[in-house]
Amino acid sequence: MTETVQPCPQCGAEIRGDGRFTTWCAACDWNVDPERPEEKQGRLAKAQRAQARRHGERLLAELGTGGTLHARWDSSTVLAVAVALVVHAMTVALTAGGIWFLVRGWGGMGMIPGAFLLALGWSLRPRLHRLPEDEPVLRRADAPELFALTDEVARVAGTRGVDAIVVDAEINASVRSYGIRGRRLLTLGLPLWEVLTPQQRIALLGHEMGHYVNGDTRHGLVVGTAYRSLITWHYYFEPVDRDPLDDTGALTLILNLLYVVPRLLVRGVLTVLDGLTLRASQRAEYLADRVAARTGSTRAALELMDHLLIADSAAVTLRREVNRAALNGPRGRRQAADRTDGLWELLAADLASVPEHERERLRRAGALRGHSVDATHPPTHLRHACLLIGEAAPPAVVADDDRERRITEELSTARTKVARQILRDGY
Numbered sequence: 001m002t003e004t005v006q007p008c009p010q011c012g013a014e015i016r017g018d019g020r021f022t023t024w025c026a027a028c029d030w031n032v033d034p035e036r037p038e039e040k041q042g043r044l045a046k047a048q049r050a051q052a053r054r055h056g057e058r059l060l061a062e063l064g065t066g067g068t069l070h071a072r073w074d075s076s077t078v079l080a081v082a083v084a085l086v087v088h089a090m091t092v093a094l095t096a097g098g099i100w101f102l103v104r105g106w107g108g109m110g111m112i113p114g115a116f117l118l119a120l121g122w123s124l125r126p127r128l129h130r131l132p133e134d135e136p137v138l139r140r141a142d143a144p145e146l147f148a149l150t151d152e153v154a155r156v157a158g159t160r161g162v163d164a165i166v167v168d169a170e171i172n173a174s175v176r177s178y179g180i181r182g183r184r185l186l187t188l189g190l191p192l193w194e195v196l197t198p199q200q201r202i203a204l205l206g207h208e209m210g211h212y213v214n215g216d217t218r219h220g221l222v223v224g225t226a227y228r229s230l231i232t233w234h235y236y237f238e239p240v241d242r243d244p245l246d247d248t249g250a251l252t253l254i255l256n257l258l259y260v261v262p263r264l265l266v267r268g269v270l271t272v273l274d275g276l277t278l279r280a281s282q283r284a285e286y287l288a289d290r291v292a293a294r295t296g297s298t299r300a301a302l303e304l305m306d307h308l309l310i311a312d313s314a315a316v317t318l319r320r321e322v323n324r325a326a327l328n329g330p331r332g333r334r335q336a337a338d339r340t341d342g343l344w345e346l347l348a349a350d351l352a353s354v355p356e357h358e359r360e361r362l363r364r365a366g367a368l369r370g371h372s373v374d375a376t377h378p379p380t381h382l383r384h385a386c387l388l389i390g391e392a393a394p395p396a397v398v399a400d401d402d403r404e405r406r407i408t409e410e411l412s413t414a415r416t417k418v419a420r421q422i423l424r425d426g427y
């Protein structure tokens, strides 16, 4: 480690840095966030950010004064469902119109609009999620110990466990429902899972199971499927690319002009839905954090949040390893892919070596960015503050070394597969 000492160019305070990380000043926040992503400009984006900040802070204030934050049917949730039902009603109307044309014009020209409307309605139907096909899917029999742990955490959270677990390369975890019977899928990103301690993993499972308890409108059956239909609508009204050498240029121009209004309309409805579900989404995150604390302990939940803050460092490490493999050409890549053992251990060691002053910088940068990056999740510093309200909870589910070892064994095929995929395809 190379320690550097220099005066702060802004306030003159002494800055001690570590060559591997950004140099910044703890006294005046100079250079605390040099890689701040550009904020989306425009009145709409600004209004959305302001709204997100208002909701986030108000929810936190409610929690601070002893509010329970129970998911409830407030007016915006009711409106969101109403908007979603209108979207689905459009689909029904198109399908019914298609059938009408087909029946009336059977054998004649009426069949053309009939078939067109039916196809349109079919493409806009409420679509349920399915299991991914290109990632390792674990069933209960493949990973009995991991499922047992998830069940135990789910029981404490007050819900049932999941039906399938997918392992992927994201620095994240998530839950969703799939299929007509509303089965449950947990997705575990290995770059996150592998760097957590057993107790932090329990907190992570708690957070995810917490999402099933809280029912987040945006991802619910009615609104979630309406979102997907609207995105299909939006795709249909994308402007058509105009070929300058093509004689039909005038036609595409007219088509694009005709598309402007419907496209704006679809975008408008999407924005309205976003606004209506925003509060519920943020509340769901706070509530899920509480379940994380209840199952894995407040301490583990706070540590988990710290890990999410340094998630970018994990991406840097993985990219470095990919580059190292690529330096040796295609053969090197193949060799590296065969030598995947150790990637996860290396990642965990790398993240553990991120010093406290870098973590503090990331915390402050996160607070400064606030809602600028992602409006649906409350910023990490607010979630952190929320966890500190009230008494610290002890763990309801305690990590057990034996069990952890068995879980790692159950994941071994997936660990190799995902590591190989990262080294081969890049990150």
Ligand SMILES: [Zn+2]
Pocket: 008, 009, 010, 011, 012, 013, 025, 026, 027, 028, 029, 030
């Ligand atoms: Zn300074």
Ligand SMILES: [Zn+2]
Pocket: 207, 211, 285, 288
């Ligand atoms: Zn969440």
